[in-house]
Amino acid sequence: MAKPRLATCSLAGCFGCHMSLLDIDERLVELLDLVDLDKSPLTDKKEFDRPVDIGLVEGGCANDHNVHTLRQFRKNCRILVSVGACAITGGVPAMRNMIGLKECLEEAYITGPTIEGKGMIPNDEDLPLLLDRVYPSHEVVKIDYFLPGCPPSGEAIWFFLKALLTGREPDLPYRMLKYD
Amino acid sequence: MSDQDFLITVDGMKVRAKRGQTIISACDAAGVYIPRLCHHPDLKPAGHCRLCSCYIDGRRASACTMPAAPGMVVVSNNEELNNDRRVVLDMLFVEGNHFCPTCEKSGDCELQALAYRLGITAPSLTYQWPKREIDASHPDVFIDRNTCVLCSRCIRASRDVDGKSIFGFSGRGLGMRLNIDSETKLSDTSFAAIDKAAKVCPVGCIVIKRTGYRTPIGRRHFDKAPIGTDIEACEVGDPE
Missing domain, CATH: 3.30.70.20 (Alpha-Beta Plaits)
Known part of the structure; x- marks a missing residue:
């Protein structure tokens, strides 16, 4: 029987949740016995070409590229999991949500105290278009499970994945349920 | 149990209360935790947050403001009330x-x-x-x-x-x-x-100011045990 396939992505996040996944240390070998790693920054596979069983989403949606990737994940993953504070709440990138995009960009690139000379807001057509604010994943697509933490500990990610892969509800024990 | 004390029932358990005592304070003393946010034992009750809302003799009321009365039946820990608390x-x-x-x-x-x-x-x-x-x-x-x-x-x-x-x-x-x-x-x-x-x-x-992040992660108040554990750990005598 084919192994379940696992995909991961990092949207508006810091890659800390992926680092935490790698933090399961030697259990990575056990994980690779349980799943085939499909589209992921860890495999550098660029596009989906077959259905995937579990998708882990790190980070919220700060730009149109994040939204595109998240929708691709929803379309191709049977179970989609929001992993970490940024995917679930918007996290640190969402701190701009109370300020307004224009004001935020002007402070960063034109009026801020570290700007030398005449600043300019980057406007290259290759740059993804920033959204009006940073959205948690579940405000963009349907999310099946949430794994909070900043980042969730390797132990929590391992517990969660093992539960999903063995057909159990991934109810985190108290000491693994953290928002920070 | 003094002459002034009486019993109420909370989630099927007998809890001893004193005249004038609120339900939440009687429960705290008996080691029964009712979730709360605005209530503080050193302050006058306010009934603002509604987290401690319970069924008291079949009607919803906040346990932090409702005085206990002899024979009262309180339901706090059920799925309906906990779902409302989550909302x-x-x-x-x-x-x-x-x-x-x-x-x-x-x-x-x-x-x-x-x-x-x-x-x-x-x-x-x-x-x-x-x-x-x-x-x-x-x-x-x-x-x-x-x-x-x-x-x-x-x-x-x-x-x-x-x-x-x-x-x-x-x-x-x-x-x-x-x-x-x-x-x-x-x-x-x-x-x-x-x-x-x-x-x-x-x-x-x-x-x-200047007190933040002093306690390392793992040793903070709620790192190991859920809120209310200290109340639930209170020694409870036999209310009978």
């Missing part, structure tokens, strides 16, 4: 700006701890991202209204314990805010870090 917490999370990963109160925050206890992994409501004011003018204390849950603990502590009445509410509904007794800023008031009002905030709204 109240959800609303508090999305109506404010709570960034747990960077908050100085994280690990010691009662809002966060209640969400942990009730097993909330993500809010079910849409984030509001309101614009809230920060007041860092005071040399020893700051107010970050992003996390204020309008529990009124600081208002009651300042008025009833400190005798200063520095805090109050302004506005109503979604526009309700914690206000201070000053035209401009907290440093213009007589507020001091040793005031009771500086120590009762359940969240990261009123925080004493």
Whole structure:
């Protein structure tokens, strides 16, 4: 029987949740016995070409590229999991949500105290278009499970994945349920 | 059991109460935890947050304001009430700006701890991202209204314990805010870090400066055991 396939992505996040996944240390070998790693920054596979069983989403949606990737994940993953504070709440990138995009960009690139000379807001057509604010994943697509933490500990990610892969509800024990 | 004491039933357990005692305080003394956010044992009850709402003799009421009476039957820990508590917490999370990963109160925050206890992994409501004011003018204390849950603990502590009445509410509904007794800023008031009002905030709204992040992760108040565990660990004598 084919192994379940696992995909991961990092949207508006810091890659800390992926680092935490790698933090399961030697259990990575056990994980690779349980799943085939499909589209992921860890495999550098660029596009989906077959259905995937579990998708882990790190980070919220700060730009149109994040939204595109998240929708691709929803379309191709049977179970989609929001992993970490940024995917679930918007996290640190969402701190701009109370300020307004224009004001935020002007402070960063034109009026801020570290700007030398005449600043300019980057406007290259290759740059993804920033959204009006940073959205948690579940405000963009349907999310099946949430794994909070900043980042969730390797132990929590391992517990969660093992539960999903063995057909159990991934109810985190108290000491693994953290928002920070 | 003195002549003044009587028994009430809470979630099927017999709890001893005294005349004039509220249900929540009788339960605390008996080791039965009822979730709460605005209630504080050193302050007058307010009934603001509704987290302690229980069925009391079949009708909903807040356990922090309802005086116990002989033979009362209280239901607190059932799925319906806990689901309502989750919704109240959800609303508090999305109506404010709570960034747990960077908050100085994280690990010691009662809002966060209640969400942990009730097993909330993500809010079910849409984030509001309101614009809230920060007041860092005071040399020893700051107010970050992003996390204020309008529990009124600081208002009651300042008025009833400190005798200063520095805090109050302004506005109503979604526009309700914690206000201070000053035209401009907290440093213009007589507020001091040793005031009771500086120590009762359940969240990261009123925080004493230069104390943040001192306790390492793993040793903070709610890192190992859920909120209410200390109450549940109280020694309970046989109420009969």
